[in-house]
Amino acid sequence: MSNENEFIVTPWEVKGKIDYERLIKDFGLQPLTNELLKRLEKNTGELHFFLKRKIFFAHRDLDWILDEYEKGNSFYLYTGRGPSGSTHIGHLIPWVFAKWLQEKFNAKLYFQITDDEKFLFKPELTLEEIKEFSYENILDIIAIGFDPNKTKIFMDTEYIKTLYKEAIKVAKKITFSTIKAVFGLNESSNIGEIFFTSLQSVPAFIESIKQGKNIPCLIPLAVDQDPHFRITRDVAPKLGFYKPAIIHSKFLPSLAGLDKMSSSAPQSCIFTIDKEEDVKKKIWNAFTGGRGNIEDQRKYGGNPDICTIYYYLYYFFEHDEKSLKEQYENCKSGRLLCGEHKMYLTKLIIDFLKNHQRNREKARNIIDKFILRD
Ligand code: TRP
Numbered sequence: 001m002s003n004e005n006e007f008i009v010t011p012w013e014v015k016g017k018i019d020y021e022r023l024i025k026d027f028g029l030q031p032l033t034n035e036l037l038k039r040l041e042k043n044t045g046e047l048h049f050f051l052k053r054k055i056f057f058a059h060r061d062l063d064w065i066l067d068e069y070e071k072g073n074s075f076y077l078y079t080g081r082g083p084s085g086s087t088h089i090g091h092l093i094p095w096v097f098a099k100w101l102q103e104k105f106n107a108k109l110y111f112q113i114t115d116d117e118k119f120l121f122k123p124e125l126t127l128e129e130i131k132e133f134s135y136e137n138i139l140d141i142i143a144i145g146f147d148p149n150k151t152k153i154f155m156d157t158e159y160i161k162t163l164y165k166e167a168i169k170v171a172k173k174i175t176f177s178t179i180k181a182v183f184g185l186n187e188s189s190n191i192g193e194i195f196f197t198s199l200q201s202v203p204a205f206i207e208s209i210k211q212g213k214n215i216p217c218l219i220p221l222a223v224d225q226d227p228h229f230r231i232t233r234d235v236a237p238k239l240g241f242y243k244p245a246i247i248h249s250k251f252l253p254s255l256a257g258l259d260k261m262s263s264s265a266p267q268s269c270i271f272t273i274d275k276e277e278d279v280k281k282k283i284w285n286a287f288t289g290g291r292g293n294i295e296d297q298r299k300y301g302g303n304p305d306i307c308t309i310y311y312y313l314y315y316f317f318e319h320d321e322k323s324l325k326e327q328y329e330n331c332k333s334g335r336l337l338c339g340e341h342k343m344y345l346t347k348l349i350i351d352f353l354k355n356h357q358r359n360r361e362k363a364r365n366i367i368d369k370f371i372l373r374d
Contacts, residue, residue, distance in 0.1 A: 009224050010184065012121060020057055020223075020250055027226050029058035029248060039066055044104040050097050050249070055315055058223065060233070061245035068216045069105065075216035077101055078203045078244070080112035080225075083133035084122055087140040088269045089316055090252035094220045095144050097249065101220060102147060110203045111141060111153040111370075117200070120192040127157075140272050142370055143359035154372040156199055161374035163202050166209060171198040173235045182227050201232040204244035217244040222251060252315045255308045257287040272360065276350050283309070283346045289331070290338035301334040309341050317348040 007016030009023060024031055032054065041047050043066065050056050065075050079098050081091065102109050115130045134155050141153060156163060179185055179194050207215045219229060226248060233243040256268040267282060274282075289303030289310070304310040310331065318324045327344075330336035 011224050011227055012183075014224050014251060018251065023223060024058050027058075027223070027230075029060060029223075029226070030062075032057055032059055032062070032247070036063060036066075039063070043069065048097060048100045049319055049321065050093065050100075052321065053314060054250075055093065056097060056220070056247050056249045058248040059246060060229075061243060062218070062247055065216055065218050065245040073216060074105065075107060075218050075245070076207045077107045077109040078112070078206075078217055078219050079109070079221060080114055080200070080203070081137050081141065082114045082118050083130055083137045084118040084125065085133060087137050087272045089272070089312075090222075090269065092140070092144065092272070093249050093252060093316065094222055095141060097247075098220045099144050099146055101218070102150060107150070107218075108207065109146060109151045110206055111146075111151065112200070112203050113138065113153065113155040114196075114200060116156040116192070117196050120190060120196055136273075138367060138370070139360045139363045140356075142363035142367065143272075143356050145359065146370070148366060148369040151370055152372045153370045158371075158373050162206075162372075163199060166202040166205065167195075167198040169239055170201045170232075170235050171195060173238050174198065174231060178231065182231060197228050197231055200228045201235060204229070204232050205236070205239070205241045208241055214240075214242050216242055219244050219246045221246060221248060223248040224251075250315075253308055253311050255282055255286040255312075257306070257308055270349060270353075272353065272356055274353060276353075279349050279353065280346055283342050283349065286312075286342070288338045288342075294337060297337055298334045302331045302336070302338065304328050304331045307331070307338075309338065309345050312345055313348070317345060317352065 007018045008014065009018060023029070032051070036059070037047060037051055040051065040062075069075060077098055079094055081087075098109060101107060113134050115127070115134050118125060118130050118133075119127055138153055154163075174197070176194060179197065183193075183197070185193055204217050204219065207217065221229075226246065229244060229246055236243045254265065254268040255270075256265065267285070270279060270282060286308045289305065289307035291297040291300060291302065304327075310328065313324060313327065318327070327336060327341065331341065
């Protein structure tokens with residue numbers, strides 16, 4: 001990581017300033033072209049700003065999913081969460097997008113909570129701690145506003161009777177050498193880690209299994225999860241299923257700059273349970289593209305392209321395209337000062353969190369409507 005151009009994106013580690021164009025090449029993804037966005041828009045009536053701003057930037061077989069949809073063969077959605085800590089704003093991007101897709105395509109959603117994964121991959125966590133995180137994370141998921149009649153959330157350890165039968169069929173088609181090559185695991189990895197990807201594969205087929213016929217599946221995810229589904233897509237035809245389609249998002253950067261948001265640096269990300277004072281403090285201390293003093297800022301302008309305040313607005317909090325553009329220009333020209341911009345963002349975050357936290361409390365009473373158990 002000594003070189004500024006180096007970055008790492010794996011399911012276990014995301015580090016450095018990510019070059020998403022290069023990632024498309026390295027991972028073998030398809031870029032989300034304007035042509036494909038137009039096709040999406042024809043079906044949805046409008047485009048989410050995540051799409052307009054290319055926060056979702058790549059896909060696998062999204063064109064095929066639309067072919068099928070246009071023929072009347074609708075798809076279901078699948079996404080997930082590894083419950084290793086509190087939810088932060090970065091986690092919400094694929095979830096908010098999944099909700100949008102659910103609404104626009106009237107699609108069923110399976111939401112996997114990989115409590116087993118976090119137990120196997122995080123030496124410091126006990127199953128009890130992970131269970132607590134699972135519950136807390138599920139409140140955040142429900143707070144997004146998914147349709148309770150069309151959304152099923154399950155924890156691997158509690159839905160295992162259904163999942164296991166299918167996971168071993170997947171596992172039988174994957175060799176240890178594939179796992180080593182894709183995930184970098186080795187002889188000293190614990191054997192649960194080696195098996196785990198088979199469990200993350202199963203929900204990509206689960207609706208087909210339940211209905212006894214093939215149903216297309218679309219997986220909105222953050223791009224670090226793609227390696228799992230490269231394997232899933234290899235295995236799918238061998239088991240007689242469609243390959244799942246995928247749509248990939250970028251990462252919300254950390255408030256400290258460059259790297260993605262990480263819950264391991266609590267001062268540099270906003271959690272869904274943060275209080276007003278936390279938000280004020282974190283945003284006040286955030287890294288900006290501003291100058292050292294007001295005179296220079298007025299004279300030379302700031303640099304929104306490296307500014308975490310601008311990123312936060314761009315990725316999540318500013319929904320209005322025109323206003324975002326004005327903020328960008330006013331920052332560059334020196335009309336907008338960092339202090340003002342920070343206050344503007346702080347207010348948007350606090351308003352969002354108030355509403356989210358209210359929904360989160362309400363979620364406690366309706367959680368059973370969402371949970372799948374064997
Ligand atoms: N492994 C993911 C994580 O650590 C959780 C997950 C399970 C997931 N299934 C998924 C994420 C499908 C995206 C799509 O967060």
